[in-house]
Amino acid sequence: MADRIASSLLKLLTYIVFVISTAVILFPVFKGIRYFNPTFFTEFPSQGMTQGGIFPAIVGSLLLMSLVAVFSVPVGVLIGVFLSEYAKPTWLSALLRTTITTMTSIPSIVYGLFGLAFFCITMGFGTSLLSASFTLSIMTVPFVGGSVSNFLMAVSNDLREAAMAIGADKRETVFMVIRAAKTGILSSTLLGLGRAFGETAPILVTGAVFYATNLPRRLTDPIMTLPTHIYAVVTNFPEDAYWMAYGSAALMVIIIVAIYSIVQWIRRRSS
């Protein structure tokens, strides 16, 4: 009896959570998707954000994510491989592991502040695409590294021994382990980039402008991005500009759902 009550209670809770999260996903999509038209995707905003589209924000986010992918994926994967396959179990590697876990839970605005101080000011990159992509990369590397190392460590030792027993050296054995974990590695990087894609605060202080008349031409030019555009619209413009925020939010949600669906599809296909 108690078991049945507990299980129906858990079921009910699950349904509630499911309904709420679906609502969070669907609300901006329903509210924003009606503004989707060719103009919305291809034009600059105009008339105080009441006309035009979000073209520069889309391009900005794309450029930013490409750079973040280039900077953070190789480094993240290498750190993951090092932690799982090379690091000896010493206090130093334990410290490194703890640091990486801690870094994934530091508030993103702190990364923003660091980026502002280091990349924008000390390195002299200014408020720019470059500063923002370095800042987001520093945020993404620990997530990808930690996640990749978890996937590699989950690979059974049987496989490492199978490779060693046939005369594979360390490098060849590691490649075999990477091969076995490749869907996990791929989904780690996609999820890491998905997280970075939605970040607002760090870009706000290191690379974004509310309105740009031109697309960035150099790495040191500032950019518009989708999340910072939403922020700009709702904080600095009257309500008749809000539609643009809903449209942008709808696009972001669709992209994130697409990324997660790809991850799920990859995982299902491999199992």
Next chain:
Amino acid sequence: MDTEAKLVNKEIVYEMKNLSAWFGKNQVLKNVSLKIYRNKITAIMGPSGCGKTTLLRCFNRLNDYTESFRVEGDIFFNGQNIYQMDPVQLRRRVGMVFQRPNPFPMSIFDNVAYGPRIHGLAKKRGLSERVEKALKAAALWDEVHGELRKSAYKLSGGQQQRLCIARAVAVEPEVILLDEPTSALDPIATERIEKLLEDLSSRYTIVIVTHSIGQALRISDYLGFMYKGELVEFGETSQVSEDPRHELTQLFLTGRIG
């Protein structure tokens, strides 16, 4: 006398002398000495935890990567001390098959071709022949030759284990070590593997660890019995089974310990 000694030595592939081994403070092998004879099947039996797997893994130095492992004593492989050899080179000449089938996450073909590839043993053409030969030697060819591109994970447990044997055979080692290779398999798959090992013993030296007395008696030429880290008994299988020197062996063979 000298030439005779050499002749005898050619028949000895491995000679283990006074080997003791520890994981941390726990001594798992106690002063073990034995010889492994060429193209014979040597079986090591004993109850769980007696050290037989650790013993087997000494032959290809597969314990060495475990941080807490420590070893004393000597093992000679064709007269050469294995602790003075590059372990990667040693393992190229000594194949191993594990308790649970552990194919690589690759196609059937690539699994078998992996060893020859990393050791640069065959060009593209020779490679297919080598793979075919190895799969035939492992009695798997007839079942898989039409689907070599299929993932190895799609095979049954018994087929996977024969694939692992093929993978080991493909680099043409001198010795094949097997660690309870049939304990995860059903009786029919087990029988196939036992038959296969007898066929393979004409070309390879085989060392098999098993906790099945029946299996040890059926297939081995030499038989060792381990108990609590010691090699209690070692000799020709007929002698050990009919007239064991040690009481513990007698007790194990009759099912009263183990």
